[in-house]
Amino acid sequence: MTGLRLDAPGHEDEAAADIRPGNSEEALPLQDPKLEIKRQIEEVTSRIEEIEQQVNDVVQVRASLNKGKMLSGKGGINSKDRDKEKNALNAKKNQLSDAARREAATAKRMAELMRQFGTILRQITQHKWAWPFMKPVDVEGLNLHDYYDVIKKPMDLGTIRNRMEAKDGTGYRHVQEICDDVRLVFSNAMTYNHEGTDVHLMAKTLSEKFEDKWKTSLEPKVIEEDAKRRQEEKEVHMRDLETIQLAEEAALEKHANDLNNQLDELYSQLEVLRQEVAPQCSQRMMTTEEKRQLGQSLSHLSPEDLSKAIQLIAQKNPDFKASGEEVEVDIDAQDASTLWRLQHFVRAVMVSQNKSIGSRTFGGNVKRVGSVSDVVGKPRKRGRKTSP
Structure with a gap:
């Protein structure tokens, strides 16, 4: 593993300076932060x-739909089915078509x-005893003054037959309704x-004859x-749920795609801003203190x-030799752009580690003589490689 030997300007021993992610802003101050870029x-x-x-x-909502389709990829989204919205619309059209066919078959x-x-x-009305029940009761003609007090819903076989033959939408919709009215005729009379x-x-x-034929x-x-009919209604309900679910999935898929597009745009913006940082910072040379802290x-790097x-x-630095077990780096000999890139790299590493760098023990072949301050604290001429 390549080691590092630092040559950099410095002054007093700063071994007590703690370099931790929690106080990285204090440890590695950015003297020229380009506040606008930083804000962006x-x-x-x-x-x-x-x-x-x-x-x-979105991932959690999709999981709650219990489709057994796990989402993966950026942000957890995997848009394998891009025409869910089309499928939902087709399902709705098919549902309406099926409903029309089902209603026609039921009718x-x-x-x-x-x-x-x-x-x-007809068999009941042709019976010789059916004539009293073929028309509405003549309440006035028979002087039945209390009839409507006793009978709340008058009914007769002639009215039933006329309603069965009605073509104006007032007819019966279910055969059970006819049966109930026939039973009402005879129960009213009794x-x-x-x-x-x-x-x-x-x-x-007549009631007994009717019940025998009916049953x-x-x-x-x-x-x-x-x-x-109940089974069909149950199936319709299930299809309705599936259609709603498809619509929800289509909406979620569209929302997920929109979010991914926004993320792509933001990542691009972030990359542009990051690339602007180095040339902006390279307009200023690092101070001796900043170089010492960078060293x-x-x-402390792994x-x-x-x-x-x-x-x-x-x-x-095309002439820089990065091979061998140990490499000497003259911090003072590096240009400003390289130094600022190194500083941003080190800070990114510190943030990602999320623990004190000073408490870590590294392997490898990093050669240190005494302490860093022992190396960088000695006066030396610019560009000269030294060994302790």
Whole structure:
């Protein structure tokens, strides 16, 4: 592993200077921060954090949909299905089409049940005792002054037949409604006319005949139809939920894509700002104190980070030799741009480590004689390599 030997100007021993991420601003002050660029970087970084939080929220909502599709990629978003919105619209169109077909099929089956009910009704109305129940009760003609006090909802077989044949939308919608009205005709007659009277006997007889025909020939079909209708309604409900879910997923997918586009734009802005920092800072030379602090920071880097720092130096110095177990770096011989890039690199490393650099023990072959201040604290001429 490449080691480092520092030659830099300095003065008194500053071993007590603590270099920690928590006080990196104090340890490595940026004398010329270019406040506007710094403000822009902080603003863009803050916005990135906000959007990444929104992306995390989208991920959580998507997970709650229980689709079993895990999201990955930038911010946790993986847009594998880009036409979810189109699928949602198609699902809605199909749902409407299916509903129309289902209603038509249901109406057709119900019309057949009503036709069969009409056969039963004809058999009842053709009975010799059906005539008292074919028209509404003539309350005034028969002087039945208390009829409406006893009978709250009058009904007759003629009214039922007319309603079954109605084409103006006032007809029956379900065969059960017809059955209920026929039962009402006979129950009204038996309620108003006491047991033992002719009308009571006639109503009871016709009611028994009707119930026999209804229960044996039609009621099982009605029960089957109702069960089928409930199953269809359940399936419709499930499809509605799926359609809503597709719409939610489409909206979330669009929102996620918008967030990703915003992140891409912000990352680009941040990169531009970062690239502006080095040339802006290179307009000013580092002070002797800043160089001394930079030398201290470099001596605390891990072997891996130290290699990266050496690569930064080599980029601007074609003649710099970065091979061998130990490399001497004359801090004073580096140009301003390289020094500022090194400082920004060191600060980034410190922030990412999130613990005190001074408490870490590094391996590798970093050669230190005494302390850093022992090396950089000795007076020397600019550009001359020295050894302790």
